[in-house]
Amino acid sequence: MKKTSILAVLFLLGGMATSGWCDADREVAVEWINICNPCGNNDLSCRDDVAVRFYNILRDNGYVGLFNFGNSLAWESDFKEPGDQNWIDKADIALHADHGNRCRFAFGNTTHDDCRLWADEAGWGNKDLEWIIFDDCSCVQHDFQWTCWEDAFRGLHLIASFDTNAHDMCDRGEYFANKLVDGWTLMQAWFYAAEQTEGAGTFASVMGANKGSISPASDHIWGFGSQSADPYPADSYWCSFHDCD
Numbered sequence: 568m569k570k571t572s573i574l575a576v577l578f579l580l581g582g583m584a585t586s587g588w589c590d591a592d593r594e595v596a597v598e599w600i601n602i603c604n605p606c607g608n609n610d611l612s613c614r615d616d617v618a619v620r621f622y623n624i625l626r627d628n629g630y631v632g633l634f635n636f637g638n639s640l641a642w643e644s645d646f647k648e649p650g651d652q653n654w655i656d657k658a659d660i661a662l663h664a665d666h667g668n669r670c671r672f673a674f675g676n677t678t679h680d681d682c683r684l685w686a687d688e689a690g691w692g693n694k695d696l697e698w699i700i701f702d703d704c705s706c707v708q709h710d711f712q713w714t715c716w717e718d719a720f721r722g723l724h725l726i727a728s729f730d731t732n733a734h735d736m737c738d739r740g741e742y743f744a745n746k747l748v749d750g751w752t753l754m755q756a757w758f759y760a761a762e763q764t765e766g767a768g769t770f771a772s773v774m775g776a777n778k779g780s781i782s783p784a785s786d787h788i789w790g791f792g793s794q795s796a797d798p799y800p801a802d803s804y805w806c807s808f809h810d811c812d
Contacts (some may be wrong), residue, residue, distance in 0.1 A: 570759065573718040593693070593789040596633040596658035597626040598641035600665040605639075605681035610672055613737035614664040617702050621662055621740030628748040629790055633658050639667075642679035648690040659789055667703025667728070670715035686715040692722025692797060698753055699786065701728035702739060707772040713806040720776040722797040722805070724783035729755040730772045730808050736764035750791045754784065758809040762809035765811035772808050776801035 599612050599618035615637055626632045634654070636645070645654035646663070655661050667675040670686040691699060706728040707713045716726055742763045746756035754773045762769035775783050778798040784805075786794045 578803070587673050588790055592631045593629060594658045594660075596635075596655055596661045597622045597628045598634075598645065598655075598661075598663050599632040600638055600673070602638045603666060603673065603675050605675050606673055608666045608675075611665070611735045613705055613735045614702075616737035617740035618664045619661055619740075621744045622630050623742065624744035624748065625660070626790075632658075636727055637727045639676050641674055642676055643674045643681055643684045644679045646684045647680065647688045651689075651691065654695040655699070656696045657724070658668065658696055660698045660700075661696060662702060663699040664702040664740075666704040667701055668710050669705055669712055670704045672701050672706055686719060689716070689719035690718055690721045692724070692799065696722070697724045697725065697783075697797075698786070699726055700728075700743070700757070701726065702733075704729055704732045707774050707806060709770070709806075709808060713772065713774050714804065716774060717776075717801075717804050720799065720801050722799040724786055724795065724798065725753055726774045726776060727753065728772055728774075729761070730770040731768065733761075733765055733769055733771075739764040747788050748791055749788060752785050752787055752792070754786075758811075761809065761811045767810065767812035769811040770804055770808050771811060775805065777803045777805065 573588050597618035599614040601614045603610050643651050672684045673683050679797050708730050739760050743756050743760035746759050776798040778801050781798045783795040
């Protein structure tokens with residue numbers, strides 16, 4: 568089914584009381600790319616494993632799976648304002664798995680709209696998204712280079728990613744999701760998953776927004792602990808780094 572057809576179905580379901588697309592539901596979405604060469608990057612092997620295992624564990628624990636798009640069906644436009652409100656921003660938690668670098672992450676499709684989502688093209692949380700994971704290298708970096716993502720917080724609580732290069736490990740999404748549904752905070756679960764799949768010299772990162780006394784630093788995902796209110800409009804931002812040794 569083409570994504571345009573999927574979108575039409577989602578709008579139809581949105582008007583039904585029994586729809587899984589109700590805002591009261593807990594929702595997860597993932598996009599992953601192993602075939603990266605259309606955008607000039609080296610192909611990868613484990614991006615589907617990371618994303619799909621994460622997706623399935625959350626679905627097995629009460630989450631509605633909104634979509635699992637891979638390779639040519641993973642589109643940059645799904646993450647970019649304003650169309651993201653029909654896609655990634657409809658989920659509560661989302662994960663992207665491909666290549667990344669400072670203030671951007673990559674895709675394998677050149678036509679929807681292009682090969683990279685830059686931080687200044689993002690605005691998440693003004694629909695539903697609380698937490699987003701970039702299982703990509705170097706997206707959220709130290710020395711305040713992470714500040715490029717500040718404007719993406721439009722109700723978003725946390726971004727989890729890496730400060731440094733990371734490896735194409737198949738089981739990181741599984742480690743991460745299992746700890747989330749065990750009741751660990753998102754930050755604890757992400758740093759644990761990074762420890763299990765990386766080593767010394769790799770640094771994981773988690774960035775958040777605060778509004779006054781509202782801080783999502785100790786957020787659990789819905790159904791497995793407490794969460795902060797939406798920290799919007801934010802008045803401060805922070806980033807934590809963790810050595811995976």
